[in-house]
Structure formats: C-alpha cells, structure tokens
Amino acid sequence: MDDGAAQRAAAELASLVRQVTYARGVLAALHAQISTARARLDQGDSAQLREANARLVVAAMQQKDQTDSALQALDALARSAELDGLTQLPNRALMLDRFTQAIAKARRQHTRLALLFIDLDGFKQINDSLGHAAGDDVLRQTARRLTGSVRDVDTVSRHGGDEFLILLADVAQKADAVRVADKLSLAMSASMLVNGHELHLSVSVGICIYPDEGAEPEALIACADAAMYRAKRRRAP
Numbered sequence: 001m002d003d004g005a006a007q008r009a010a011a012e013l014a015s016l017v018r019q020v021t022y023a024r025g026v027l028a029a030l031h032a033q034i035s036t037a038r039a040r041l042d043q044g045d046s047a048q049l050r051e052a053n054a055r056l057v058v059a060a061m062q063q064k065d066q067t068d069s070a071l072q073a074l075d076a077l078a079r080s081a082e083l084d085g086l087t088q089l090p091n092r093a094l095m096l097d098r099f100t101q102a103i104a105k106a107r108r109q110h111t112r113l114a115l116l117f118i119d120l121d122g123f124k125q126i127n128d129s130l131g132h133a134a135g136d137d138v139l140r141q142t143a144r145r146l147t148g149s150v151r152d153v154d155t156v157s158r159h160g161g162d163e164f165l166i167l168l169a170d171v172a173q174k175a176d177a178v179r180v181a182d183k184l185s186l187a188m189s190a191s192m193l194v195n196g197h198e199l200h201l202s203v204s205v206g207i208c209i210y211p212d213e214g215a216e217p218e219a220l221i222a223c224a225d226a227a228m229y230r231a232k233r234r235r236a237p
C-alpha cells in the first residue's frame, strides 16, 4: 500500500468510528427516553390511570344510585296515582283496571265475579255534626273494616265520597256474595270511636254478578249502584 492509499484508508476508518460513535449516542438517547417513559408509566401515568378508573367506578355507582332512586320515585308516583289519598285503598281507575283483568280471566275460566257497591248511611250528618276531619276518620276506619271482611284476592276500592266497591273473585253463586255483604254489614255495625264519640253506623249494599247481570265493568258498576240505591230506599224510615 502506498502512502496515499494508506491515508485514504485511515480517513475512512476515522469516518466509520465517528458514525459508530454518533449511532451509539442516538441509541443511548433512545434508551433513556424509553426508560423515562417506562418509569412514568409505572409511577405517574399508571397511578393516574388507576385514579381515573376509580373515578369511573364511583361515577358508575353514583349513576346507578341516581337511576335506582329515580325508578323508586317513579314507582311511588305511579302507586300514588292509583291509590285514594285518604284511605290508601285502590282508587276508581285502579279498580277499573283490576275489574277488567278479572273479567278477562273469568271469561276464560268460565267463572263468576261479584261486584258489591257499598254506601255509608247518613254520612253527611256525621260531617255536619262532628266536622269534616271526623268524617275523614270514619272513611279511613270504614276502609279498614271493609278490607278486613274480605279475602286477600278480593279488591276493595274507594269509588268516591262515602262510596266503596268490592270485587269478589271467583264466586260460585250470588248467595256467596250475599254472605260477604252480611259479614261486612255486621263489621260496620260495631260501634266506631271517632274523636271521642261512639258512632253506630250502617251501610247499604248492592250486588251484581258477572256474567249474569252484566259483561262490562261500567255496566256492572251501574247495576250494583242501582241495587244499592234500592237497598237504601228499603232501609229508609
């Protein structure tokens, strides 16, 4: 090798050494960046990740709580729309709904239903002499006595004012309903203590039977109302 060739080879070698040194520097910088990123993931970022996850879980639980209480409020609202505020008995709308369902079932199973229309006698006099609050108490106690006179499967509702309806499920004949009417008349005849006064009440009851005396709820209610009115006229002095 002549001197010129030796100098060129030394220059190329020096250039290669510089390139290798530079590449090593780049690799070391990359390695440092990766180490920093990994450390951040281990400490800061993963902690943030865990915190974010925990916040997500808490938010999901709060969301579920809010949904649950909204559903409960909706349930309560639906129930209150179906119950009479004074007596907490089913109101007219809920009774009509249950009556319609009961008729559909009785139609399928070829069974009878009885509807009892009950009206307090002389209730206006109680309001007039003892006051409206005492009248309210009479209505609440009446609701309890009527409910206590029938089975769980039967429905007692407040139709309005001093009028109540009772739907008896699955009666074999009208005589069964008459027996229930006698039982609840007896329950109502026991003295009632209202605001320190001992009252002696009575009720007038009308009975109509599905399907013998009507096939639709409204027709049966009108039929039982008319029967109650006739019974009241018979009782009147």
Ligand SMILES: Nc1nc2c(ncn2[C@@H]2O[C@H](COP(=O)(O)OP(=O)(O)OP(=O)(O)O)[C@@H](O)[C@H]2O)c(=O)[nH]1
Residues within 6 Å of the ligand: 086, 119, 120, 121, 122, 123, 124, 125, 127, 131, 132, 133, 134, 135, 136, 139, 160, 161, 162, 232
């Ligand atoms: N305290 C109270 N009274 C009510 C309520 N709703 C209706 N009434 C009253 O109930 C009375 C019902 O009137 P009627 O049925 O004609 O009175 P009654 O004396 O029972 O007459 P008969 O049914 O013929 O025996 C009226 O005086 C109404 O003002 C209520 O929620 N509370």
